[in-house]
Amino acid sequence: MPLLSLHQLRQGFAHMFFPVLCEGCRRPLIDGEQVLCLSCCLEVPETSYHSRHDNDTEQRFSGRFPFVRATSWAWFTPDSLLQHLVHALKYHNRPEIGTWLGTRLGEQLMAAGWAHDTHMVIPVPLHPSRQATRGYNQSSIIAASLAAAMQLPTGNNHLHRIRKTDSQTQKTRTERAENMAGAFEVRDTAGIAGRHILLIDDVLTTGATLEACALALLAVPGVKISIATIGIAVS
Ligand SMILES: [Zn+2]
Structure with a gap:
């Protein structure tokens, strides 16, 4: 021994x-x-969507903006184990849960061949005041370990949340999109021009936040977008 x-x-x-x-x-x-x-x-209901085009994650963005591919790791249902994990990550100071989730998804995306044409991983940013309260941005934590598993760089300084938005939970899809419009700004555009960016968020609901991020990034010449989220919400 x-x-x-x-x-x-x-x-x-x-x-x-x-x-x-x-x-x-x-x-x-x-x-x-x-x-x-x-x-x-083994209880977490994984989607196995990463190699399937026109999956439910892609369908939520279909017709809203151009993207290369989109996927989610697992179904996010009320009172589920995944909801508990995301809640602990966001509200109970458990960043290691985000690291673990990001690694799971990153390893699967690597195995599905997503890394070969992707240039960098960018998380959906939080407004600086919310990040200060929480101590970290949960999507940045997920993105960091996901990018490490895919051997890709992260870009944390290109996309910024410039406007604090109201809570989205009581809003319709149109109201959510209006609430999010203009909430994000791209800085250092030269650093992302012509790049294929993998945009990361924790849970996909209507996709209004990711859409606003994608539209801001797509305004930079030559940018292509793919999307990966940990959960895809279903009621
Ligand atoms: Zn257990």
Whole structure:
């Protein structure tokens, strides 16, 4: 048996007294598991959409703006395990959940061949004041690990949220689009001209936010857009 390093010993003791629990079933995670245990992982309803054109994610954007491809990792339903994970990521200071989710999706997109013609990954930005309250932008956390899994660079300084928008939850699709229009601005346009950008968000609902981001980016000459989200909301 190999000798344990001091770090491994410390980790072992920490796990003994403060075991890391599965976010799904609250059982202690074993070696190699993060966030969810293997059996809870298998419960997440993944879409397997990444190689399927005209999938439900693509249909939500169809006819609204040109894109190369679009996909989502899993179905996002009320009171689901995925809703719990995204809620913890956004409101309970759990950035490691975003890192884990981004890695899952990034590995799948890599396997589906998305990296070969994509130049950079850009997250949907939060307004600076909201980011200051939350401490981080959940989409940036997802985008960072997703980009690492796809061996692509991230571009965090090209797309900016310049206007704080009202909550979208009580709005119709048209009201959401109006609410979002002009909320984003592209800076350093030379850095993205002619690039194929993979735009990342946590959960796709009507797509008004992603549409506003895409329209801002598409105003730069030669830009092409693809989209990937962790969840696709269904009621
Ligand atoms: Zn579990």
